[in-house]
Amino acid sequence: METITRCRKCGKKMKSERVDDYRVKLACSCGFWEFKTMPAASKAINPYYAQDTFSHIKIDEKGGIVFEMERANREKMEIMTLEEISMLASSDYDMDDVLQSVVEKTAKRLGVDVSSIYLWDGKELVLRATTSFIKEAIGKVRLKLGEGITGAAAEQGKPIYVKDVSNDPRYKKFSELREKNYTSMLSHPIINKGELFGVLNVQTIAPKEFQEDEIYFVSVIANMLLGAIRIRKKV
Numbered sequence: 520m521e522t523i524t525r526c527r528k529c530g531k532k533m534k535s536e537r538v539d540d541y542r543v544k545l546a547c548s549c550g551f552w553e554f555k556t557m558p559a560a561s562k563a564i565n566p567y568y569a570q571d572t573f574s575h576i577k578i579d580e581k582g583g584i585v586f587e588m589e590r591a592n593r594e595k596m597e598i599m600t601l602e603e604i605s606m607l608a609s610s611d612y613d614m615d616d617v618l619q620s621v622v623e624k625t626a627k628r629l630g631v632d633v634s635s636i637y638l639w640d641g642k643e644l645v646l647r648a649t650t651s652f653i654k655e656a657i658g659k660v661r662l663k664l665g666e667g668i669t670g671a672a673a674e675q676g677k678p679i680y681v682k683d684v685s686n687d688p689r690y691k692k693f694s695e696l697r698e699k700n701y702t703s704m705l706s707h708p709i710i711n712k713g714e715l716f717g718v719l720n721v722q723t724i725a726p727k728e729f730q731e732d733e734i735y736f737v738s739v740i741a742n743m744l745l746g747a748i749r750i751r752k753k754v
Contacts, residue, residue, distance in 0.1 A: 643662060
């Protein structure tokens with residue numbers, strides 16, 4: 520008998536696609552998707568799967584040994600994080616608890632120095648969760664639409680990546696945050712059909728070139744946050 524999984528966003532039947540021996544991807548025609556962990560019996564199919572997640576050794580042209588994490592392996596770890604965030608988004612946990620968990624998981628997986636979430640209250644973007652900034656600033660730091668790189672991303676409705684914020688006149692520092700000298704920044708709006716819900720930020724002290732799959736990773740988290748916010752607004 521076929522098992523039918525309904526979309527938590529629109530209720531339609533979701534299509535399933537086997538990703539590996541551990542997970543199945545569930546996708547809906549409305550654009551929502553998530554991952555489902557396979558049962559222990561299925562994992563037993565490939566008992567050596569876990570060994571594939573280790574970094575491999577590569578010999579460069581000069582004969583030196585270079586350790587590198589394959590992009591595919593990084594994506595596997597990202598899938599695990601997205602699965603955790605998906606469960607948080609659909610849980611009955613308090614919004615602030617969900618937001619704080621999301622920024623912590625985002626920062627850890629991307630290896631960035633800080634991750635923050637601002638939510639739109641109808642007039643301003645309000646800091647609601649952060650990893651490295653002073654926690655007392657939560658709820659107090661506010662940005663107008665178009666203010667700072669965060670406000671610009673919200674206003675334009677698209678992600679903004681700046682490798683060196685010191686060269687960007689839009690960048691704004693807040694004394695309340697006791698900010699360090701951050702260099703690279705990626706701001707991704709949480710938006711749906713032109714309606715603004717907030718912005719997800721990640722920042723680093725050392726210059727960072729965000730890879731295409733990392734930017735996509737942030738965009739997926741922003742979409743999951745959108746679902747979490749909309750679910751709680753209906754309650």
